[in-house]
Amino acid sequence: MKKYLLPSLMAVSVAAVCHVQAAAWDEPLRPSQSDFGGVGLLQTPTARMAQEGEFSLNYRDNDQYRFYSVSMAVFPWLEASVRYSDVRTRRYSSSASFSGDQTYKDKAFDFKLRLWQEDYWLPEVAAGTRDLAGTGLFDSEYLVASKAWGPLDFTLGIGWGYIGNGGNIKNPFCRYDDKFCRRRNVSGSTTAVNGDELFKGPASIFGGMEYQTPWQPLRLKLEYEGNDYRDDYAGQLAQRSRINVGAIYRLSDWADINVGYQRGDTLTFGVTLHTNFNQLHTPHFDQAKPEWRPQPQAAILQHTVVASQLMALKYNAGFDAPNLQIKQRTLYVTGEQVKYRDTQEGVDRANLILINHLPADIDTLRVTQTRYNLPQVTTETQVSSLYQQLDGYPLGHEQPLQQRRIDPVETGKTEQGYYIEKDRFSYGLAPVLNQSFGGPESFYMYQAGIGGHADYWLSRQLLVGGGFFADVTNNYDRFKYDGRPADSALPRVRTHIRDYVKNDFYLNNLQMNGFRYLGNGIYAQLYGGYLETMYGGAGAEVLYRPLDSRWAVGLDANYVKQRDWDNMMRFTRYRASTGHLTAYWQPGFMDDVLVKMSVGQYLAQDKGGTLDISKRFASGVSVGAYVTLTNVSREEYGEGDFTKGFYISVPMELFTATHNRGKARIGWEPLTRDGGQMLMRKHRLYDMTSDRDINFR
Structure with missing residues (x-):
């Protein structure tokens, strides 16, 4: 039954696509995840990289394994993955009193580095490793290239270790040293870095393509893998074909589901949840920034006006326990920013609160931020420059705001001062x-x-x-x-x-x-x-x-x-x-x-x-x-x-x-x-x- 199920489903999907108009999507679909985690086809990787900040949670299931993985595009050129593999055919240990009937679990760390970015003529090129710092069940290295042609994205690579177990070519490094012709089996030994075995043993060519159908949520995958599953940790796995096929469907901008038919006899299923840490944003309820409505007060501060300013500094600008002082021609504000991660937002709001009711003889504003009562930084702003910016410059005569960050300034003894006491x-x-x-x-x-x-x-x-x-x-x-x-x-x-x-x-x-x-x-x-x-x-x-x-x-x-x-x-x-x-x-x-x-x-x-x-x-x-x-x-x-x-x-x-x-x-x-x-x-x-x-x- 399994042998014919997925091809039939894919045939139905392709037929349906022919009768569906292409949907209008604002953004192109992100590269898809492989069974092992990380951008790829099914069993094999591609040279593609997800957008910087892309974070994916992956689950894949077949008769022998369950893969749970987390993949992260740390930089545009570096991808890292952490994976737990559940070997369904093996027990965690031989002692039932120790681990019961729990199946064997393996953890691994994968990395992929982009070497060349795709241009008009040349493909994208990447090198990577699987199970570098794990127990070595799937330890592999690879060099892979990908090139897009319309809706098709082609991939061709060479792999060593688990990916290259089929040995369909001679290891090219054997020409330089015979030690590269043999690979020691370190499966299940430790969680150490297996650096001594890199690029050793049999090697295989692998490749495939991913097709973006006219119906944009649906993509199809076809791959030729280089692994022959001999001595697989899950046991003797029959491989009737090295051609694997699959389909991935985008449920939403944060979820994909996929199915695959691998080794000629195995059905796979999986789910990917993803987001992007550069694009995460939550709308917040917040007070509007104070409007520019100058109402200067006298040189001797008015109690009611200062009280209103202190409350605005606390609840609008986010400064806890604000302290407002005047010394000569400078107005000082000190407080702990507890509201805005972007502290400049708090400084801008504080300056507006102060300048709306500023005594005429003040020419400098100094806002000092503290944390744990430790002074951090003072932002010094020239009042005349701030007035000009708020009033607006004539077209073509704009000037930058005269503002700078300096080491925190201690006011010492001041002429006037008001504050909201900090909660102890x-x-x-x-x-x-x-x-x-x-x-x-x-x-x-x-x-x-x-x-x-x-x-x-x-x-x-x-x-x-x-x-x-x-x-x-x-x-x-x-x-x-x-x-x-x-x-x-x-x-x-x-x-x-x-x-x-x-x-x-x-x-x-x-x-x-x-x-x-x-x-x-x-x-x-x-x-x-x-x-x-x-x-x-x-x-x-x-x-x-x-x-x-x-x-x-x-x-x-x-x-x-x-x-x-x-x-x-x-x-x-x-x-x-x-x-x-x-x-x-x-x-x-x-x-x-x-x-x-x-x-x-x-x-x-x-x-x-x-x-x-x-x-x-x-x-x-x-x-x-x-x-x-x-x-x-x-x-x-x-x-x-x-x-x-x-x-x-x-x-x-x-x-x-x-x-x-x-x-x-x-x-x-x-x-x-x-x-x-x-x-x-x-x-x-x-x-x-x-x-x-x-x-x-």
Whole structure:
């Protein structure tokens, strides 16, 4: 039945297309995803890249495998994918008491790099790898080219490893060295980078085409694959044909469904959900920007007018606890921007609020932004220039606004001053969902509960705060072991995680922080208490961050003790000194990219460095990845070889009807080990001083 079902469906679809007029779509359809995740045909990749910021969630299903993948177009020339593969024909382990009847799960990381962009004569060219840092079940490398001709997009490539198992050509690298003629089977070994086997073993030519039908939601795919499925991890798979066919239908601008007929006997089905982080936008309810209606007040400020200005600064311009002062011929405003991610919007609104009721002798406006009572930046505007801009210039005589950002200005003793006092106490409650994937007892483990936090300012520089978690429901009763690594000689600084999360109620943190701006772009903090779920202690941090500079440097030092998972108000005997020197750099040749390099000592007393690279998109969403290498050997570290992970930071205003500057961060490490683990500090000075970057959103 399967053998004839999909060709029949495709024939019906094509026949229907002949009787349907082409729909009018505003935008061309995005490149489609392959079965493995990442832009491609079915089993094989193409050289096409999705638009920068494209984020796809993919699910594919057939008799032997289920593929769950996330694909991200980080740059126009770089695609990264993370994939979990469910091998339906194998058990997770041979011990039913350990993993029950759960099927085997494999995780993998794929990358594709565009080498050449398509032009009139030449095709698009890309190189890529599958399962580079996974267990090696599908490890492959490829070089592929794609060329469009009308509604047809042709692809031709050469693959090694899983993609090239058929060996329909001789590996071209064998001409240079015989070692490229053989490929070691590393399937299922570790989550390490399998760099030693790149471009080795059999090679195959693969190719195909994708056809955009006259009915725009429907596309058809045809491919010739280079894999012969010999020694496949799912078992002996018959391959009656190397020709695969498929169809993809666009349900909406955020969802595709697809079907395929592969190997001459296998039906596949899949769904893709996608969005673009550069195009995400949520309409917000907001007060209109103040209109230009000048009504100057006297040199001695009028109480009722100033009160109205302070309220407008807080609720219209977004400045919490605004402070309005006059000194000589300058009017100063200080406050914390809590509303707009684009802080220039708040400054523009503040200037309008001030200039509408400005004493005649004022010639300069200075608006200073703070965070955590730390001054960040002062925006200085010349009143005469602002008047001219608001009144309008004669045609052809326009001038730029005389405005500049300078290091924060302390007003000192002033002649007049009014303010709205800052709330010393704040608190909040929110639902919390802790999740993990790929465990031996169950693929999906969860814990749902309530999280709360409270903060109290003892003074302008001294903050006391804490947070708690209360469990409501979880499936942690499935835990069969305590997470102890059998292949690591390191102290267990992180692998007690299961012992901690089994508590029904615990304090995440309870600490005191002292913050200080030392001037000239230097910030400092001292802190002590329960610093995170697993550790308590004391530490200090100092940061040098020049205003609107592409670089900064920070140093932190900490002495901590491990919290007792049986009684989290107490400590175990383990203690450690840990700290790092961190350099921050925003490359001028890559927009909205932040590179962080930290070197120092980690919680297990190992020494090394962490490289963290993140990309921020127009919506404010940031995506990043990090790797940590230390002086711990592979044998001491255990499975995985080194610490690595991914994270995504999402502005909360994408989910709310009003503007706000809150963010939620989701992180994922494919395997939690004890080497290369940092202290998870609640407050980090670089994040707290983001307003010193003119491009931050």
